[in-house]
Amino acid sequence: MVSKTFTKSGKTQENQGSPALNPDQERAVRAAPDKPLLIVAGAGTGKTATLTSRVAFLIKEGVPPASICAITFTNKAAREMEERIVSSFKFLASSEDEPPKTKNYPLKTRPFIGTFHAFGARILRRHAALLGRTPGFVIFDDHDSFSLVKKILKDMDRRKESPAIILGKISALKNTPSGDQKAKLDAEAPLVQSVFARYEAGLEEQNAFDFDDLLAKVVLLFHKAPAVLDRYRAQFTHILIDEYQDLNDLQYEFTRLLVGDRASISVVGDAEQTIYGWRGSNIEIFLRFPDDWAEAHMVTLDQNYRSTRHILRAASGVIQNNVYDTKVQRATGLWTENAEGKKVVAHEALGEDAEAEWIAEQIGYRLQGTGYRKNADTEPGSPGLEAISSTAILYRTNAQSRALEQALLRRRIPYRVYGGLKFYERREIKDIVAALRYSLNPKDQLAQERLEKNFSKRMFRTLADAFANHPDPSPLARIDLFLKTAGYFEYMERNMTNPRERRENIEELVHFAAGYKDIAEFLGEIALLQSTDNLNANGRRIRAEAPGQTPQEEHAVSLMTIHLAKGLEFDRVFVAGVVEGVLPHARSMGSVDEVQEERRLMYVAMTRARKELYLSFYELPSRFLGEVPEDTLEFQSETGTDRKSLDYDGEEYEERYISLD
DNA sequence: GTTAACGGTGTTTTT
DNA sequence: CACCGTTAAC
Numbered sequence: 204m205v206s207k208t209f210t211k212s213g214k215t216q217e218n219q220g221s222p223a224l225n226p227d228q229e230r231a232v233r234a235a236p237d238k239p240l241l242i243v244a245g246a247g248t249g250k251t252a253t254l255t256s257r258v259a260f261l262i263k264e265g266v267p268p269a270s271i272c273a274i275t276f277t278n279k280a281a282r283e284m285e286e287r288i289v290s291s292f293k294f295l296a297s298s299e300d301e302p303p304k305t306k307n308y309p310l311k312t313r314p315f316i317g318t319f320h321a322f323g324a325r326i327l328r329r330h331a332a333l334l335g336r337t338p339g340f341v342i343f344d345d346h347d348s349f350s351l352v353k354k355i356l357k358d359m360d361r362r363k364e365s366p367a368i369i370l371g372k373i374s375a376l377k378n379t380p381s382g383d384q385k386a387k388l389d390a391e392a393p394l395v396q397s398v399f400a401r402y403e404a405g406l407e408e409q410n411a412f413d414f415d416d417l418l419a420k421v422v423l424l425f426h427k428a429p430a431v432l433d434r435y436r437a438q439f440t441h442i443l444i445d446e447y448q449d450l451n452d453l454q455y456e457f458t459r460l461l462v463g464d465r466a467s468i469s470v471v472g473d474a475e476q477t478i479y480g481w482r483g484s485n486i487e488i489f490l491r492f493p494d495d496w497a498e499a500h501m502v503t504l505d506q507n508y509r510s511t512r513h514i515l516r517a518a519s520g521v522i523q524n525n526v527y528d529t530k531v532q533r534a535t536g537l538w539t540e541n542a543e544g545k546k547v548v549a550h551e552a553l554g555e556d557a558e559a560e561w562i563a564e565q566i567g568y569r570l571q572g573t574g575y576r577k578n579a580d581t582e583p584g585s586p587g588l589e590a591i592s593s594t595a596i597l598y599r600t601n602a603q604s605r606a607l608e609q610a611l612l613r614r615r616i617p618y619r620v621y622g623g624l625k626f627y628e629r630r631e632i633k634d635i636v637a638a639l640r641y642s643l644n645p646k647d648q649l650a651q652e653r654l655e656k657n658f659s660k661r662m663f664r665t666l667a668d669a670f671a672n673h674p675d676p677s678p679l680a681r682i683d684l685f686l687k688t689a690g691y692f693e694y695m696e697r698n699m700t701n702p703r704e705r706r707e708n709i710e711e712l713v714h715f716a717a718g719y720k721d722i723a724e725f726l727g728e729i730a731l732l733q734s735t736d737n738l739n740a741n742g743r744r745i746r747a748e749a750p751g752q753t754p755q756e757e758h759a760v761s762l763m764t765i766h767l768a769k770g771l772e773f774d775r776v777f778v779a780g781v782v783e784g785v786l787p788h789a790r791s792m793g794s795v796d797e798v799q800e801e802r803r804l805m806y807v808a809m810t811r812a813r814k815e816l817y818l819s820f821y822e823l824p825s826r827f828l829g830e831v832p833e834d835t836l837e838f839q840s841e842t843g844t845d846r847k848s849l850d851y852d853g854e855e856y857e858e859r860y861i862s863l864d
Numbered sequence: 865g866t867t868a869a870c871g872g873t874g875t876t877t878t879t
Numbered sequence: 880c881a882c883c884g885t886t887a888a889c
Contacts, residue, residue: 277879320879345878367874414879481877600876622878659866766877788876804877 231502232256236264239496240469245537246810247509250471255287271314272439276446280770285316323417335407339723341640342730343413355401373399377415378483380456410644425460436463447472451483480800507537511544513835514816518809520832525799551840552821555606562777563610593774595761597808599786604762621763631705638685642670643722678716678725765808776812783823
């Protein structure tokens with residue numbers, strides 16, 4: 204691997220299109236197309252590149268692209284894979300449909316690449332009638348589901364029950380494989396049972412599916428209508444799944460159904476990166492793959508191309524502290540030919556704000572002498588910005604971004620926050636979406652209620668009439684109609700904080716809407732995409748998210764949770780808040796399993812870094828810091844403490860932690 | 865029917 | 880501490 208400095212795209216060589224594969228990767232890529240394949244791939248071993256190359260290999264072997272279904276866990280990962288595949292197959296792109304757009308191409312000409320949910324939504328759209336919905340069904344997000352449960356509880360006069368807990372149970376029920384569902388439902392409290400029944404009825408009545416349905420109802424459909432299942436089995440002859448270690452039981456059932464008795468399934472996973480246990484992911488599914496699929500071919504990738512030796516050793520040191528009773532494939536055997544690199548910096552700050560200041564300062568320092576100017580954020584191409592374009596600040600919880608944003612803002616360092624308050628969850632966007640939803644589907648009570656509550660019953664009627672009288676069905680026209688009829692901008696000025704920013708959000712939405720002619724499709728896309736902010740927190744427009752664009756490509760520091768960062772890599776990574784109670788999170792310290800999942804999070808965070816890794820803490824340093832081998836660490840402190848090491852003593856820690864609050 | 869103010873509550877991670 | 884729901888007043 205050649206040493207690479209800041210490449211413009213921020214990608215390493217092995218991740219680009221058609222690089223030289225190492226022998227193990229080559230073996231994985233060229234494994235028999237119709238046999239099961241398990242790729243056990245540690246962090247930074249080129250796992251996505253290998254999976255992508257395998258898709259390319261299958262196509263070259265004569266598998267029609269439209270027969271390939273590649274499932275990823277995040278939209279971001281899907282976009283990235285899609286981009287790489289499309290670019291390595293110019294002929295695909297240059298066939299009938301337009302090349303650069305990745306949206307809306309017909310399934311016939313390209314592989315399906317997307318999340319389970321995106322895949323499910325697509326199938327449901329086609330067969331909605333079989334499930335008592337019309338193709339124009341809406342997708343309820345978490346918030347909608349929550350409101351619905353709350354409303355049900357209110358109707359039942361059980362207001363004191365916690366909607367969140369009941370919704371959690373409903374979600375767990377929905378994610379139970381169909382065989383076990385009945386037993387699990389019967390075991391629930393009567394209240395949960397009846398809320399569940401009403402909830403399902405409510406969804407159907409309102410022509411809606413919730414997030415879990417996108418998977419659960421497809422599985423149901425497959426059982427109910429074998430002909431439909433056969434159709435998709437016939438279409439998708441080759442299935443590939445990324446992050447297989449994060450599958451839950453229902454996703455597994457779905458996969459099994461789709462694959463049927465064929466064996467053309469390729470999966471990639473790393474047991475050390477299971478971070479969705481809380482969402483029901485079942486590591487057993489990954490571990491039993493070889494037993495599960497007869498004649499499975501297995502390849503282990505253990506050469507890390509991403510990180511320096513110091514970083515890799517530091518991360519391995521941490522993850523080694525996880526002990527499993529099952530025979531897990533450990534990634535601790537990762538090795539690299541990369542340079543030793545700088546030591547990992549452990550920085551002790553005075554507090555959360557001081558930490559943010561320090562991180563921002565470090566990043567600002569990188570910009571000195573690089574042409575960075577204070578107004579550089581208005582000149583996206585200026586050279587200094589490239590120096591930070593492969594820098595990420597990772598944290599455990601979204602709330603942590605606030606302090607960091609403030610510090611970056613003060614220094615005028617461009618940044619971009621991923622996840623967090625979803626674009627589509629913003630009040631102004633939800634208002635518009637509610638209007639669109641109602642206009643598409645007058646049965647949508649939640650939408651109606653939102654409009655009535657936020658405006659007035661009178662205004663709602665005016666709106667309803669307006670929609671009825673203007674049949675232009677384009678999303679753009681309807682948004683416009685809504686904004687004008689409701690006098691929305693004036694309404695915002697009167698009733699909301701920072702109307703300027705909200706206005707820009709609306710412009711962003713309008714811009715996005717321009718690409719769609721069909722309301723249902725537009726709404727579905729929005730609900731699924733949960734698109735990361737196209738605006739950053741101070742309302743400064745960064746640029747609409749181009750298809751296939753990954754964080755590294757932007758001239759801005761990337762801020763995101765560790766969960767979101769899985770699968771990504773950056774030259775420089777700052778992990779903020781490596782503090783007991785934050786990472787591991789206070790709510791995840793109750794059991795060994797939970798702490799181990801937190802430790803895997805720490806591992807994932809550390810292994811995102813290519814060249815420089817900074818672990819920052821305050822108050823009580825995370826126990827995981829004490830697990831980093833000392834000779835890979837360099838301590839810095841604002842507190843005057845001259846630390847050489849952090850010896851973690853469980854009990855003492857416990858005491859100190861408790862005494863802190 | 866609508867708005868303003870107050871009090872209580874819950875607070876990880878995501879598709 | 881921020882968001883919700885309820886209550887009280889208009």
